[in-house]
Amino acid sequence: DSGVTQTPKHLITATGQRVTLRCSPRSGDLSVYWYQQSLDQGLQFLIQYYNGEERAKGNILERFSAQQFPDLHSELNLSSLELGDSALYFCASSVVGSGGGETQYFGPGTRLLVL
Amino acid sequence: GDSVTQMEGPVTLSEEAFLTINCTYTATGYPSLFWYVQYPGEGLQLLLKATKADDKGSNKGFEATYRKETTSFHLEKGSVQVSDSAVYFCALRKTSYDKVIFGPGTSLSVIP
Numbered sequence: 001d002s003g004v005t006q007t008p009k010h011l012i013t014a015t016g017q018r019v020t021l022r023c024s025p026r027s028g029d030l031s032v033y034w035y036q037q038s039l040d041q042g043l044q045f046l047i048q049y050y051n052g053e054e055r056a057k058g059n060i061l062e063r064f065s066a067q068q069f070p071d072l073h074s075e076l077n078l079s080s081l082e083l084g085d086s087a088l089y090f091c092a093s094s095v096v097g098s099g100g101g102e103t104q105y106f107g108p109g110t111r112l113l114v115l
Numbered sequence: 116g117d118s119v120t121q122m123e124g125p126v127t128l129s130e131e132a133f134l135t136i137n138c139t140y141t142a143t144g145y146p147s148l149f150w151y152v153q154y155p156g157e158g159l160q161l162l163l164k165a166t167k168a169d170d171k172g173s174n175k176g177f178e179a180t181y182r183k184e185t186t187s188f189h190l191e192k193g194s195v196q197v198s199d200s201a202v203y204f205c206a207l208r209k210t211s212y213d214k215v216i217f218g219p220g221t222s223l224s225v226i227p
Binding site for chain 2: 090
């Protein structure tokens with residue numbers, strides 16, 4: 001158990017709909033990352049937040065948005081869903097270790113199926 | 116741009132066989148290197164990491180050495196078990212609090 005929690009575990013919805021995925025980082029971790037894992041694209045970075053502020057953007061579609069709240073949990077909002085958005089969405093949080101290196105710990109993921 | 120290449124498999128081995136999964140990377144500077152494992156139906160788990168050249172990461176019998184001269188981080192295990200069946204991802208990160216760049220993953224099946 002990484003200490004990162006994600007809800008829901010599974011989500012089935014229809015094209016055109018909007019969903020919200022939730023992530024709670026490990027206690028004390030300020031940084032949250034979102035990744036998408038799909039069969040054709042592999043694991044891709046979407047977006048990063050650090051202590052409530054957006055820090056970096058990757059291959060995130062304009063239909064997708066995210067935010068990190070004062071209690072450090074994060075939500076990923078996916079709208080106008082398409083069949084191709086079906087994927088496993090991971091959240092990760094990170095901490096800098098005693099040696100200075102940072103380690104990202106991943107949650108169990110939310111499996112999204114768009115029908 | 117920065118990238119990670121690894122043998123895609125699938126790799127099928129008999130129990131107690133020796134495992135090597137090759138991983139090479141392209142990146143400027145001195146990235147940190149990682150191996151993550153994803154068991155069937157589960158999320159990603161950090162298996163091991165190395166943060167500088169010649170470092171050896173190890174965990175659960177798996178090892179990988181950061182080779183700057185060959186830009187490689189090959190994963191090895193001396194004797195695999197059925198429970199090691201999973202997908203293994205090699206990854207790099209340029210700086211702290213940067214995104215992780217993953218390879219395509221290597222599927223490993225260990226048969227009794």
